[in-house]
Amino acid sequence: MLKDKSLIAPSDFTLEEIEELLRLAERIIQKPERYADACRGKLMASLFYEPSTRTKFSFDAAMLRLGGNTLGFSDPNTSSAAKGETIADSARTIGKYADLIVVRHPKEGTAKLMSRYAGVPVINAGDGGHHHPTQTMTDLLTIRHYKGNFNGLTVGVCGDLKFGRTIHSLVTCLARYENVRFRFISPEELTMPAFVKEELNAKGISYTETTDLEGSIHELDVLYMSRVQRERFISEEEYLRLKDYFILTAEKMQLAKADMIVMHPLPRINEIATEVDSDPRAAYFEQVRYGMFVRMALIMKLLGAQEPA
Amino acid sequence: MINVSKLKEGIVIDHIRAGHGYKIFQQLGLDRLDDVVVLMRNVDSEKMGKKDLIKIESNLDLNLEVLGLIDPHVTINYVKNGERVNKVSLTPPQTVTGILTCKNPRCITNHERITDVKFHLVDAHTNQYACEYCDVRTRL
Numbered sequence: 001m002l003k004d005k006s007l008i009a010p011s012d013f014t015l016e017e018i019e020e021l022l023r024l025a026e027r028i029i030q031k032p033e034r035y036a037d038a039c040r041g042k043l044m045a046s047l048f049y050e051p052s053t054r055t056k057f058s059f060d061a062a063m064l065r066l067g068g069n070t071l072g073f074s075d076p077n078t079s080s081a082a083k084g085e086t087i088a089d090s091a092r093t094i095g096k097y098a099d100l101i102v103v104r105h106p107k108e109g110t111a112k113l114m115s116r117y118a119g120v121p122v123i124n125a126g127d128g129g130h131h132h133p134t135q136t137m138t139d140l141l142t143i144r145h146y147k148g149n150f151n152g153l154t155v156g157v158c159g160d161l162k163f164g165r166t167i168h169s170l171v172t173c174l175a176r177y178e179n180v181r182f183r184f185i186s187p188e189e190l191t192m193p194a195f196v197k198e199e200l201n202a203k204g205i206s207y208t209e210t211t212d213l214e215g216s217i218h219e220l221d222v223l224y225m226s227r228v229q230r231e232r233f234i235s236e237e238e239y240l241r242l243k244d245y246f247i248l249t250a251e252k253m254q255l256a257k258a259d260m261i262v263m264h265p266l267p268r269i270n271e272i273a274t275e276v277d278s279d280p281r282a283a284y285f286e287q288v289r290y291g292m293f294v295r296m297a298l299i300m301k302l303l304g305a306q307e308p309a
Numbered sequence: 310m311i312n313v314s315k316l317k318e319g320i321v322i323d324h325i326r327a328g329h330g331y332k333i334f335q336q337l338g339l340d341r342l343d344d345v346v347v348l349m350r351n352v353d354s355e356k357m358g359k360k361d362l363i364k365i366e367s368n369l370d371l372n373l374e375v376l377g378l379i380d381p382h383v384t385i386n387y388v389k390n391g392e393r394v395n396k397v398s399l400t401p402p403q404t405v406t407g408i409l410t411c412k413n414p415r416c417i418t419n420h421e422r423i424t425d426v427k428f429h430l431v432d433a434h435t436n437q438y439a440c441e442y443c444d445v446r447t448r449l
Contacts, residue, residue, distance in 0.1 A: 108417060
């Protein structure tokens with residue numbers, strides 16, 4: 001039962017709970033209008049202590065499509081945080097108004113702290129470079145929707161593997177499923193960190209590391225692209241050198257399997273050429289839609305909303 | 310060779326990894342004791358090559374959690390009438406509260422006053438603990 005739980009890290013949910021969530025999301029995808037009143041009368045607080053229009057829209061759209069309402073802010077200067085209120089007190093207060101709290105904060109661990117004091121479920125919408133679990137759930141739903149299941153998949157992750165929070169979460173979450181193989185494709189300066197590889201080694205999960213996208217693309221079932229983030233670099237020169245290291249083009253897509261899917265957490269910069277957008281294997285904009293559906297399912301589950309008859 | 314006389318009453322903290330003795334001395338607050346305390350460094354040891362050793366002429370209540378955090382391989386001998394009456398081996402605690410602080414400057418625990426942050430043991434070999442809020446590893 002997910003009712004009254006909080007989602008702070010992907011590992012907070014068991015595989016059975018993730019399955020329960022993804023199944024509901026898939027039922028919503030089939031007939032979204034059926035769920036238009038599922039959360040009628042419920043209120044979701046979305047507290048964005050740092051701007052993230054994309055994630056905020058996704059959560060707000062999810063709640064509104066369930067018939068619920070939202071309140072909150074997307075600029076911390078307009079909140080009581082600007083007056084020096086502690087996170088714990090904000091959580092206690094907002095928990096008295098809302099049935100559910102969604103929080104994004106630049107400091108790591110903030111969502112967990114809120115969940116200790118709120119008295120209502122808390123969803124972590126990103127805490128610094130730490131976790132962004134609903135992105136992981138989005139990715140899982142997308143992969144499962146296209147591939148049926150996770151068993152036996154070869155998943156390539158490409159780009160900035162060193163700082164890519166969404167990639168770390170996705171890889172460690174997929175590693176909980178059986179028989180998933182990984183290909184880590186990155187410049188030497190941005191390879192997968194040791195803590196992720198240690199986890200895979202401990203579980204005996206197969207992975208390879210390469211700098212060669214063209215040489216690896218043919219064996220992939222899923223290609224997850226990521227952008228090189230400017231804010232992670234001290235040297236502008238280093239950023240400029242690495243940002244266009246991998247560009248997925250229509251020519252490279254010709255080397256891929258006919259049923260491979262391309263994913264990206266967005267926003268993209270240059271790493272996927274726009275010519276790839278029209279390729280039926282480009283799943284990244286659909287991924288955005290699935291993000292909303294999985295958040296609808298998550299809100300329903302945490303609120304214990306009844307599924308319409 | 311410096312000789313330190315045999316302890317009649319008190320505690321001997323033995324098998325301290327060479328170099329860790331002073332850290333233990335500080336963390337246990339032994340400098341604030343009125344009793345006799347001896348810290349010996351780089352003592353020859355058959356088992357360890359070199360080791361540190363602390364003798365305390367007092368029956369104070371040792372904070373074993375702190376000791377386990379700094380060096381779980383130490384042994385503690387309680388001495389009465391010149392004889393060892395009890396020997397305690399340590400294991401690193403699974404969870405500690407109130408001793409460690411998170412070293413991650415981006416962790417919320419360094420920006421809010423949270424006094425009961427838990428740290429969970431993640432690597433007994435290197436004695437590393439992870440902050441319950443941000444998962445960043447740290448050690449004493």
